[in-house]
Amino acid sequence: MMRALYTAASGMMAQQLNIDNISNNLANYQSTGFKKSRVDFQDLLYATMQDPGTEATSGTQIGMGVRAASTQRQFSQGSLQKTNNPYDVAVQGEGFFRVTLPDGTAAYTRDGAFKYDGETQQIVTGSGQPIGVSIPKDVTNVEVRPNGEVFGVRINGDGQAEKVGQIRLTRFLNPAGLQAIGGNLYVETPVAGARSEDIPGQNGMGSLAQGHLEKSNINVVEEMISIVQAQRAFEMNQKGVQAADEMMRMTNQLQRG
Amino acid sequence: MLDGMKMAAQGMMTMSAKQDIITNNLANVGTTGYRKESITISSFTEILNREVGGMDGMQQSSYEIATAPGMETRGTLSTGSVTHGAQGSLKETGNPFDMALDDNGRGFFTIQSPEGIKFTRAGSFRLSTSGHLVTPDGSFVMGHRGPVKLSGSNFQVSNDGVISCEGKPVDRLLVTVFDDTRQLKRSGDSQFVAQGGVRATTDFQLKQGYLEQANVNAINEMVDMMMVMRNYEANQKVLQAHDQRLQKTVNDLGRVR
Numbered sequence: 298m299m300r301a302l303y304t305a306a307s308g309m310m311a312q313q314l315n316i317d318n319i320s321n322n323l324a325n326y327q328s329t330g331f332k333k334s335r336v337d338f339q340d341l342l343y344a345t346m347q348d349p350g351t352e353a354t355s356g357t358q359i360g361m362g363v364r365a366a367s368t369q370r371q372f373s374q375g376s377l378q379k380t381n382n383p384y385d386v387a388v389q390g391e392g393f394f395r396v397t398l399p400d401g402t403a404a405y406t407r408d409g410a411f412k413y414d415g416e417t418q419q420i421v422t423g424s425g426q427p428i429g430v431s432i433p434k435d436v437t438n439v440e441v442r443p444n445g446e447v448f449g450v451r452i453n454g455d456g457q458a459e460k461v462g463q464i465r466l467t468r469f470l471n472p473a474g475l476q477a478i479g480g481n482l483y484v485e486t487p488v489a490g491a492r493s494e495d496i497p498g499q500n501g502m503g504s505l506a507q508g509h510l511e512k513s514n515i516n517v518v519e520e521m522i523s524i525v526q527a528q529r530a531f532e533m534n535q536k537g538v539q540a541a542d543e544m545m546r547m548t549n550q551l552q553r554g
Numbered sequence: 555m556l557d558g559m560k561m562a563a564q565g566m567m568t569m570s571a572k573q574d575i576i577t578n579n580l581a582n583v584g585t586t587g588y589r590k591e592s593i594t595i596s597s598f599t600e601i602l603n604r605e606v607g608g609m610d611g612m613q614q615s616s617y618e619i620a621t622a623p624g625m626e627t628r629g630t631l632s633t634g635s636v637t638h639g640a641q642g643s644l645k646e647t648g649n650p651f652d653m654a655l656d657d658n659g660r661g662f663f664t665i666q667s668p669e670g671i672k673f674t675r676a677g678s679f680r681l682s683t684s685g686h687l688v689t690p691d692g693s694f695v696m697g698h699r700g701p702v703k704l705s706g707s708n709f710q711v712s713n714d715g716v717i718s719c720e721g722k723p724v725d726r727l728l729v730t731v732f733d734d735t736r737q738l739k740r741s742g743d744s745q746f747v748a749q750g751g752v753r754a755t756t757d758f759q760l761k762q763g764y765l766e767q768a769n770v771n772a773i774n775e776m777v778d779m780m781m782v783m784r785n786y787e788a789n790q791k792v793l794q795a796h797d798q799r800l801q802k803t804v805n806d807l808g809r810v811r
Contacts, residue, residue: 360581501708
């Protein structure tokens with residue numbers, strides 16, 4: 298009977314973690330380029346009273362509940378939102394922008410809310426990290442083409458647009474293996490798999506859309522349904538605790554007076 | 555009289571075991587690829603018949619034992635737990651590393667863990683640091699040519715389980731079916747160990763980007779739980795009644811004035 302209590306408790310804890318995760322998804326509904334994650338559950342060990350396959354019976358195995366095995370991030374495409382800001386760039390496809398962190402290492406992001414840093418003459422992320430494209434100070438009317446080419450018009454030039462830079466994208470065999478470090482940034486891990494870098498539009502990199510931002514890939518209705526399911530599953534497990542408690546009470550009542 | 559108490563107690567213990575299993579089903583209502591478990595309950599006579607009947611030359615005597623006066627009813631015992639093979643519903647995730655078998659619940663993915671070959675319906679796979687396709691706990695997913703290794707930055711699995719990297723087929727997922735699913739032993743982590751005959755099959759549909767939900771029906775489990783509670787209570791009342799009678803016999807009937 299005590300087993301049922303702990304089993305149900307493990308179910309309650311698992312659903313609580315599930316709700317924590319869904320809440321984080323919902324909280325990031327408006328974060329540019331945010332990718333939702335989900336919790337994967339696995340059943341716990343089994344107490345084997347009798348091995349299956351012995352004699353004519355199917356054995357007796359009683360499970361000990363559930364645990365959270367891992368969280369998985371899902372890199373499906375978010376919808377694009379028009380902003381008309383020339384430094385807002387969204388990726389339509391699988392690629393990531395490569396960002397150089399202050400310590401010189403690389404990070405990757407889907408968040409294309411960039412700005413121009415006049416001091417370093419570079420295109421940088423919202424938090425000031427360069428993405429490896431520099432534009433001379435005297436260039437206006439910056440245009441980012443779907444294939445990543447950056448064009449601009451020189452102030453004292455002949456008025457013709459000329460190519461001033463190239464945005465490149467990176468993709469991974471298993472983007473779910475990337476490690477989120479906050480600030481919409483991910484760093485590479487060994488389980489992210491093979492990395493390839495190319496210009497947008499090539500080799501499944503996805504093309505760029507200037508003047509757009511990629512919204513999070515959260516579907517609010519889906520998340521709300523998940524939260525209802527998680528809450529009901531939590532309740533079911535709580536009923537399991539109550540039932541176990543009630544049965545123990547009945548056992549105690551066997552001996553009266 | 556004491557027999558009656560024993561039978562009631564046996565009933566309570568059986569219900570207690572059943573409650574443990576129901577609670578585990580409820581705790582795993584959100585576990586990918588979880589298989590519902592249920593307990594089988596037989597009458598004591600039936601079990602005695604089988605146990606004794608299993609020995610050579612004892613058929614006759616077991617029959618005689620089982621049908622001897624007073625042996626007709628001897629309460630109940632749980633004789634084992636069975637795994638339900640029905641397929642759970644498939645949920646779309648969009649992650650290429652998520653796979654589900656759509657085959658009425660017959661086949662299992664074959665995986666190689668440190669403890670040997672195991673089987674699972676939970677197709678929530680990922681990439682290992684060595685480039686292999688693995689389960690969340692790091693066991694290798696097996697193809698017909700051994701552990702599946704991925705290369706390049708793009709992989710696909712066709713309906714019939716053929717894995718292609720960069721468009722070139724590399725292997726085919728090894729899906730196993732069992733002669734007798736009652737001989738599957740649960741080993742936790744949503745995995746099973748075979749105790750009987752196994753063979754590879756090609757009779758399945760594989761869905762990439764989907765996961766199979768647990769095949770637990772919450773309504774059934776809640777109803778079962780209510781029945782268990784009431785059954786437990788009934789047995790408890792029987793035990794109490796026996797106790798009362800025994801008390802009367804000892805204290806009133808046998809009183810010496």
